[in-house]
Amino acid sequence: xxxxxxxxxxxxxxxxxxxxxxxxxxxxxxxxxxxxxxxxxxxxxxxxxxxxxxxxxxxxxxxxxxxxxxxxxxxxxxxxxxxxxxxxxxxxxxxxxxxxxxxxxxxxxxxxxxxxxxxxxxxxxxxxxxxxxxxxxxxxxxxxxxxxxxxxxxxxxxxxxx
Amino acid sequence: xxxxxxxxxxxxxxxxxxxxxxxxxxxxxxxxxxxxxxxxxxxxxxxxxxxxxxxxxxxxxxxxxxxxxxxxxxxxxxxxxxxxxxxxxxxxxxxxxxxxxxxxxxxxxxxxxxxxxxxxxxxxxxxxxxxxxxxxxxxxxxxxxxxxxxxxxxxxxxxxxxxxxxxxxxxxxxxxxxxxxxxxxxxxxxxxxxxxxxxxxxxxxxxxxxxxxxxxxxxxxxxxxxxxxxxxxxxxxxxxxxxxxxxxxxxxxxxxxxxxxxxxxxxxxxxxxxxxxxxxxxxxxxxxxxxxxxxxxxxxxxxxxxxxxxxxxxxxxxxxx
Numbered sequence: 001x002x003x004x005x006x007x008x009x010x011x012x013x014x015x016x017x018x019x020x021x022x023x024x025x026x027x028x029x030x031x032x033x034x035x036x037x038x039x040x041x042x043x044x045x046x047x048x049x050x051x052x053x054x055x056x057x058x059x060x061x062x063x064x065x066x067x068x069x070x071x072x073x074x075x076x077x078x079x080x081x082x083x084x085x086x087x088x089x090x091x092x093x094x095x096x097x098x099x100x101x102x103x104x105x106x107x108x109x110x111x112x113x114x115x116x117x118x119x120x121x122x123x124x125x126x127x128x129x130x131x132x133x134x135x136x137x138x139x140x141x142x143x144x145x146x147x148x149x150x151x152x153x154x155x156x157x158x159x160x161x162x
Numbered sequence: 163x164x165x166x167x168x169x170x171x172x173x174x175x176x177x178x179x180x181x182x183x184x185x186x187x188x189x190x191x192x193x194x195x196x197x198x199x200x201x202x203x204x205x206x207x208x209x210x211x212x213x214x215x216x217x218x219x220x221x222x223x224x225x226x227x228x229x230x231x232x233x234x235x236x237x238x239x240x241x242x243x244x245x246x247x248x249x250x251x252x253x254x255x256x257x258x259x260x261x262x263x264x265x266x267x268x269x270x271x272x273x274x275x276x277x278x279x280x281x282x283x284x285x286x287x288x289x290x291x292x293x294x295x296x297x298x299x300x301x302x303x304x305x306x307x308x309x310x311x312x313x314x315x316x317x318x319x320x321x322x323x324x325x326x327x328x329x330x331x332x333x334x335x336x337x338x339x340x341x342x343x344x345x346x347x348x349x350x351x352x353x354x355x356x357x358x359x360x361x362x363x364x365x366x367x368x369x370x371x372x373x374x375x376x377x378x379x380x381x382x383x384x385x386x387x388x389x390x391x392x393x394x395x396x397x398x399x400x401x402x403x404x405x406x407x408x409x410x411x412x413x414x415x416x417x418x419x420x421x422x423x424x425x426x427x428x429x430x431x432x433x434x435x436x437x438x439x440x441x442x443x444x445x446x447x448x449x450x451x452x453x454x455x456x457x458x459x460x461x462x463x464x465x466x467x468x469x470x471x472x473x474x475x476x477x478x479x480x481x482x483x
Contacts, residue, residue, distance in 0.1 A: 137227035
């Protein structure tokens with residue numbers, strides 16, 4: 001009886017492995033020491049007109065981003081009041097910027113090991129943002145969180161009060 | 163069913179529930195565990211899901227930061243080619259992003275990608291050295307794996323969403339949840355002031371606590387296993403497998419930041435330092451042989467203090483672009 005019990009327990013342990021979050025963290029000895037980020041970044045110039053954030057896309061298939069002075073002649077490059085987000089994007093070769101090469105199989109093609117290696121060499125998608133703007137959006141998010149917490153507390157009090 | 167068999171069945175079901183990580187939803191009433199109650203735990207439906215009316219919802223912006231759990235929808239009124247959303251939780255949270263409904267044209271060049279961490283100007287947090295996954299595995303593309311894997315989880319309390327929608331009317335909805343992380347390792351602080359205790363329990367890993375403000379750090383307690391060798395401290399921390407370093411810089415990548423101080427011996431009592439950089443990081447390097455712990459507080463440096471620091475220092479190690 002006890003043997004049957006133990007066998008059943010082992011079978012269930014094998015059938016239901018621990019979820020990902022319960023596994024011990026394994027240290028990787030194969031982490032790439034070199035940073036694959038190799039993209040050339042233009043200076044972090046920011047320009048904001050009104051409430052709009054101007055975002056420029058730069059990738060290897062297009063001309064390098066021009067100085068923002070060309071796009072926004074009325075604002076200087078390092079104007080304190082001007083913010084501009086520059087999203088630098090690198091995808092797999094041939095998938096961005098050259099619309100003619102997009103084919104129907106783009107989203108459906110499965111990644112094989114060769115593509116994974118190419119992907120690991122590609123500079124990743126990134127966002128050009130100053131810490132000043134990052135702090136601003138962070139403070140907005142915190143204010144939203146506190147307002148939502150206050151709202152939830154009010155709801156709970158209403159429920160408990162009934 | 164006999165009492166012994168019932169007890170054994172209950173034990174088996176409890177074990178399976180614990181292995182699946184759902185034991186926290188066990189609901190025992192009247193000190194009796196019913197087989198039906200236990201069997202319900204094996205289903206994927208969690209008991210404590212919030213009712214619909216309590217789920218927080220709002221539209222998502224092209225540039226956004228989200229710190230509150232809920233459901234967020236982005237609808238493109240015009241082509242939106244470069245958008246990014248930051249997600250942040252408490253230090254002891256990890257982030258879960260679930261795709262609820264997605265209406266984009268993957269073949270037309272639309273994409274939605276989740277990044278495990280934050281990346282700004284090509285610099286990533288956590289750095290490549292401090293993150294368990296290689297860089298390409300930290301990006302999760304909806305167009306490739308979103309249907310089969312609709313839930314993406316981060317390894318720390320921050321994550322990002324990048325998306326591009328070419329057609330107006332395209333939209334997507336994601337649910338943002340925070341899950342408990344019992345041993346937080348890499349953290350971005352939500353606030354410029356606070357306190358934290360970082361514990362690395364005999365793991366060979368490096369952990370960073372990032373504060374994206376210029377702050378004064380006060381380390382209250384440092385416990386680094388068996389390292390109480392004063393001679394080692396005189397010679398510096400070079401070669402020590404367990405130490406804490408204070409970093410300062412103007413980017414997100416801790417491997418590109420300037421070391422302000424390093425500590426490789428245990429001590430009690432405050433040791434404080436002002437770091438006048440955009441990003442201040444407390445980083446612990448752990449060999450895995452010991453349980454290492456560091457407790458610290460931090461407060462925002464005022465404008466006056468920053469000006470004074472600028473006036474007193476010969477060299478500004480935090481170079482601005």
